[in-house]
Amino acid sequence: MTVHFGPMIESHLREGVMHITLRHRKASALDLELCDALREEFELAAEREDVRALILTGTGSIFSAGVDLPRLIDSGGDYVPRFVEALDAMLRALFLFPKPAVAALNGHAIAGGAIMAFASDYRLMSGGRIGVPEALVGVPFPPLALEIVRFAVARQYIQSLIYLGWTVEPDRALALGLIDEVVPGEQLLPRALEIARQVAEIAPDAFRLTKRQLREPFLRHAAHIASTTTDTIDALWAAPQTHARIRAYLAKTIGKK
Template identity: 50%
Template sequence: MLSIEERDDVAVVRIEHGRVGAMDAELLDALTDAVGASDRALVFTGTGSAFSAGVDLRRILDGGKPYTEAFLTALSRMFRAVFDHPRPTVAAVNGHAIAGGCVLALACDVRLMSGGRIGLAELAVGVPFPTSALEIVRHALGPRAGYVLLGAETVGPDRALALGMVDEVTGADELLPRSLALATELAARSPEAYRLAKAQLHRPANEAIEATTAEDDAAVLAGWTSADTHRRIGAALEALTRR
């Protein structure tokens, strides 16, 4: 599910979960646990052609409302664990980073990309954003957040760089070495000063997340479990099987 390789003050967290690193409740919990257990700088990456292709939509359809509710709780918990990790975090986007996979990358302090496509495709299948995901997107993309989120498109590395979705584009062979070098450089700074600066930068997003009401959560859950959303998810899955 995950492999973790520690290199001095940096740990590489590699998603190895199925063919495209699709997010289910088990993967989310594993990521949250890995982040919470680490006092190192973290480099997140994927396997093969995918960083993470986002939510395992088949599990959403098959699991019904109980699974979806537990999944959304685990999803927000994972996003916040990465976003609030006190040490440096770097996303080494080796391939497709779609929807939740894109939010995972945006939750990191720095993002590098070598190939594939990245984007917030949630609205294309009718699923609303949990507040945690939306505020992380707003923090990372600033004035471009609405354009990227509402457009629900996926883009290649050069366009992602232009939109501010990633900070650097590298070759595939350079991605991990460059990400490790950058994480090592950031980790050499005062851990307490880095933690404090990060907390200050993240305060508006975290305050907005913490202001989320039960009604907000209920509206998001209703959107994920509606008949229309399930119809759209089913159509998207059927289209994938025809490729």
């Protein structure tokens, strides 16, 4: 077993399965540094021959609350485009992770937290809510993030999930196909490990190619959309009116003004 403890994440290797645990402040909200740290962990695990699969989980009652919105609106300079680029790189590293990736959702998986789950190969959930309320917040989806949602969410539900900002509990998430299993909290990691080992039994080269084939059309579409919308998306994320909407959303949801 190898163990790495950092200020934002904890990772350890157990019998060929890399466990990565988000533990960034109270809600593991995604900021520039956490995205960079996760990308590095995903890339390292992808390269290591002794890693056969990956489990991604969180701590307490929250998997990840999504983008650190207060940090986003309080940071000046070039933080917004740097963050959007780091978020894209992290999601790409997870979406293209060439080995089985299991998301063990210990609690709320909101916005970017849900998208990380959707980028994985198998999703288990023990509590909390999952959804992508970006439209309610007033920020646009980066192209790859939206394609990951399209990849994972059934066509008949995707527009309601996005436009109405649904966040749903585990049983409803299972019915909508957002997750694969609902499990009690004490069984979450053991069951995730069981699934990771089971999928890791597939011949690695066959798994890698099949996973790439399933995801390649969404990557191509994301690249096409990005070629014409990246500047607009960056401008919207940084716009004063967007930050005003974020402040209003935060005031409504968590009382921050």
